[in-house]
Amino acid sequence: MANEKFTKTWKKYKRNRNMFFALLLLFLPFQFAVVKPLFQSLSENNLVFILTFVWLVLIIVFGLRIDNLKCPKCDNRFYKRRFGLFLIDNPLQSSCIHCGLKKYSLENNTQ
Numbered sequence: 308m309a310n311e312k313f314t315k316t317w318k319k320y321k322r323n324r325n326m327f328f329a330l331l332l333l334f335l336p337f338q339f340a341v342v343k344p345l346f347q348s349l350s351e352n353n354l355v356f357i358l359t360f361v362w363l364v365l366i367i368v369f370g371l372r373i374d375n376l377k378c379p380k381c382d383n384r385f386y387k388r389r390f391g392l393f394l395i396d397n398p399l400q401s402s403c404i405h406c407g408l409k410k411y412s413l414e415n416n417t418q
C-alpha cells in the first residue's frame with residue numbers, strides 16, 4: 308500500500324522533471340524553428356507572443372510542481388522547511404528535509 312504511494316509519487320515527479328527540462332532545453336530551438344519564421348511571415352504577431360508566453364508559463368508551472376514535491380512518507384514539502392521567518396528551499400537535495408527519506412526510495416526507511 309505505502310509502496311504504491313511511493314511509486315506513484317516518484318513517477319509523477321520524474322514526469323514533471325522531464326517536462327521541465329525538455330521545455331527548458333527546447334525553448335531556443337522552438338524560437339528559431341517555429342516562432343521566428345511565424346514572426347517574419349505573419350502581419351499579425353499576437354500568435355507569436357502568445358506561443359512564447361504559453362511556453363514560458365509551462366516552464367514555470369512544471370518548475371513549481373518539482374519544487375513543491377510532497378514527500379510520500381511524511382506528506383511535507385520534500386525540499387522546503389520553515390525555520391522561523393525563513394524558508395529553507397534546496398531543490399538539489401537528495402533526501403527529504405523533514406524525515407530524511409531518500410529520493411526515489413520505494414521503502415519506508417530512512418537508512
Ligand SMILES: [Zn+2]
Pocket residue numbers: 378379380381382383385403404405406407408
Ligand atoms: Zn519526508
